[in-house]
Amino acid sequence: MTEQTQAQLMRCLQCKNPGCSAACPLGNDIPTIVRLVREGKFAMAVQVVGHPFGGVCGYVCPHENQCQGGCVLAKRGQAVPTGEAEATAFTNSPYVVARRDDKLAGRRVAVVGGGVSGITFAVKCYESGADVTVYESNMLLSTLYGIPEFRLPHRLLDDIVRSVEQSDIRVEHKYVCQADIAAMQNDNDIVYLAVGRTVCRALGVTGEEYATTADKFLHEAMLPRDVIVVGGGNTAMDCARLNARLGGKTIIAYRRAMADMPCYAKEVQAAADDGVMFETNLAPVMVDKQADGRLSVTFARTNSEGRGRLSVTDELHTFSCDCLVVAAGNMLDGKVYAQDKTVPVDNCGNVDGNLYAGGDCAGGSLVVEAVKAAICAYNGVFERYATK
16 A cells, blocks of 8 residues: 555545445445555455455446545545555455355355356355355456456456355356256256346448457457547447557547547546547448458448437548457347346346346446345345345
């Protein structure tokens, strides 16, 4: 922990009715976490957080809209850096997955998806004594590993994966389709559906096969290239900043105005600071591969009204690039869940019978929302199945 961070944490007023906790989606006891971190009691701070992803939240949450936005000192100009407090705690004392009680002993739990929500639910159930299996076709936390190191240190993810693997939680690298879920419900007491939105939305334009998905680009980019990124979310910013930091020329093309980008405002500024250029109110209409291997991408000028109505004009603009990255959002895999829409859940994440759901497939796109969904589902399961 730097002296500057320590000094900033010392500014915390330890409010009796903390606005930071009220603004935290998880309702974390943030004043206690801050106090423990500034005293160097990192392991105790991690225990107060109570889930494995506190350090990740410390880096990637939109703190200015959540805990720090609720800080009373924010009204005086500068909030206490509560996100840094969480990140510091988990960097110095990784979360340890271990049995804590036997309230769910003898219960069989199947978790479909090894992302944030799935791992959180698996860990909470395991810690209460359940027999847990996680089914994941890819590597655990693969989406988080796609976030560049400059935004999220991967050692935090390594710590989580290592702790899960060192526990008795079983991980089966298997693709689960919709037909498998019903069988899992018969074979397990609880099934938690935590599949991510992993299917890249198509642009629906001629020549789209020449484009690269954001996930592929984030996992494979190693050399600087002349890149155009289509999209305006945080993933688009990650792709653009990664290429810019590698030394490549980077343009973000977005179909609406700059102010309407769904990404965090701080990410737009960070991208601009890294040298990323922005072209707004442009929608791709055609991609063509040139003789030299470069791509020619034609865009149409759009008229947009905030996040609402959008119309495409006849005004065309053509750009040349080495790589076109599509970061225009993802959908659910129809082979896992039948429809590309949010899975309907109650306030405990229950879908039907012993089937629960959370994370992306239940409408939570942020890490903290995925964690919250898992904890809510775990609380519902605990109330229903735990021995008294």
